[in-house]
Amino acid sequence: MKITDRSDLWWKTAVVYCLDVETYMDWNDDGSGDFEGLAHRLDHLAELGVTCIWLMPFQPTPDRDDGYDITDFFGVDPRLGSLGDVAEFTRTARDRGMRVIIDFVMNHTSAKHPWFKSARRSRTSPHRDWYVWRDDPPKTPNAVFPGEEDSIWQFDERTDQYYLHSFYRHQPDLNIANPAVRDEIAKTIGYWLQLGVSGFRVDAVPFLIEPPDGVDIGDPHEFLRDIRRFLQRRSSEAVLLGEVNLPYDGQLEFFGRRGDPAELTMQFDFLGMQALYLSLAREDARPLVEALSKRPPLEPEAQWANFVRNHDELTLDKLSEEEREEVFEAFAPEEWMRVYHRGIVRRLPPMLDGDPRRVRMVYSLLFSLPGTPVLFYGEEIGMGENAEQEGRQAVRTPMQWTSGANGGFSRATPSKLVAAPPVGGFAPEHVNVEAQMHDPDSLLSFIRRLAVRYRSSPEIGWGELDILATEGDAILAHRLTADVGRFVAVHNFAPTPAVVSLDLGPVAPDTALSDLFDVATTPLDERGRVDVHLEAYGYRWFRVVEPDDRRLT
Secondary structure (H helix, E strand, O other), X not given: OOOXXXXXXXXXXXXXXXXXXXXXXXXXXXXXXXXXXXXXOHHHHHHHOOOEEEEOOOOOOOOOOOOOOOOOOOOOOOOOOOHHHHHHHHHHHHHOOOEEEEEEOOOEOOOOOHHHHHHOOOOOOOOHHHEOEEOOOOOOEOOOOOOOOOEOEEEEOOOOEEEEOOOOOOOOEEOOOOHHHHHHHHHHHHHHHHOOOOEEEEOOHHHHHOOOOOOOOOOOHHHHHHHHHHHHHHOOOOEEEEOOOOOHHHHHHHHOOOOOOOOOOEEEOHHHHHHHHHHHHHOOOHXXXXXXXXXXXXXXXXXXXXXXXXXXXXXXXXXOHHHHHHHHHHHOOOHHHEEOOOEEOOOHHHHOOOOHHXXXXXXXXXXXXXXXXXXXXXXHHOOOOOOOOOHHHHHOOOOOOOOOXXXXXXXXXXXXXXXXXXXXXXXXXOOOHHHHOOOOOOHHHHHHHHHHHHHOOOHHHHOEEEEOOOOOOOEEEEEEEEOOEEEEEEEEOOOOOEEEEEEOOOOOOOOEEEEOOOOOEEEOOOOOEEEEXXXXXXXXXXXXEOOOOOOOO
């Protein structure tokens, strides 16, 4: 790896930050965030170390599913701004050293989209085949929103047929077997690339490429390959970050197996995230170690995206029923904290009872595990959830900027806010950016330091992973080896201090471990062995430094 490769494949060492314009910063005081407000907070993101902003949907919407029900893929919801505001925002973000990717949600539309309005007028409508219709569909339960939707088919009285909706009934599925729909998807991608975005987070990818039952389109992955080829023709730097919650072997299909054309650039590691929470619940690193050990090797231009939580429920669907119940009991003991029989609607700090040691250990893991870290807005200050908000909305509360009214998000009256901030110990008067930006010991300052160290350690994004043998089930020690050097991190999941004996194998004379968070080096013996001291829920980052190493430590 040359140093210049890091800019060519920028996503392998990026810091991604997901936000909803609607809940980030309200500049015109109507109770809803907007692009002008977001532009005024770009310096906060730049100082945090963010290099890529991921925008949740901001297109026109009836807003029945937090913007994921879109009525115009080429527009901007007027509450949030205009296309001119988007262009100004992406330009300003680029000036601060940040790229922008946006949510791509073309597996379905809103039922109020002009295409669907046209499609349901009659069976001969020109847009009829843009959606999936059946006279007598199979009785298929809804797997995405169990308890809220009983089926994936909804009867439409006007035309006396059922239409497919893999999600909510107000979100009819587009028919990707229709070439006109595929053309529209490509046109939408090209449009937003022209306005300055650097890629797309692709929502629910398996649903996007799956053809209707009984329709043969050949290999559905060829559609994803076509999207990738089109993307690369229009913008060589652009990426596809996919939501593919499947076992690792299934995810490998969506990257494109060795020798096949490329598909997704990056994918979220849902299995690693779920194993992390099982490890936290047990105070035992082994579930996470097992998950990391099963990750398949990727092509050099592909990457895993690591996350602690996202804007949806914290899904535990890949755990066994017994494992899921363990995590529920530890972190979601009350019924309101759970959703869809599989997920948790809480943020990390409340789940860990506000213990700063455990919170910081988790974010140290996020930034040091092989892959690209993805933050959800508010994580940098330790925001909590609002139990009064229903379901997944509990974690989609306004960003907390100050201790003032509405957390500094808006000067509108509370009744006009798009959502209410948390109350109690995680309310804005206790958790906000303004207070933490002046405190060198705050979580915000800690996340900034993590981002700096991560960005100066390309081994994390590029290196090959080795899990190092340790004594004790609570310790995770891993090494990442790349052309530029070696990185070692050690984490303690237990509430007791530990001394960890590491064996790095044969090393050159005078090789040492340089602590990346302290001005200290620890020499290795001739066999590459060293003892590392960890505090309760402690963490250490090291660079392996040989005598001729010219990197700054």
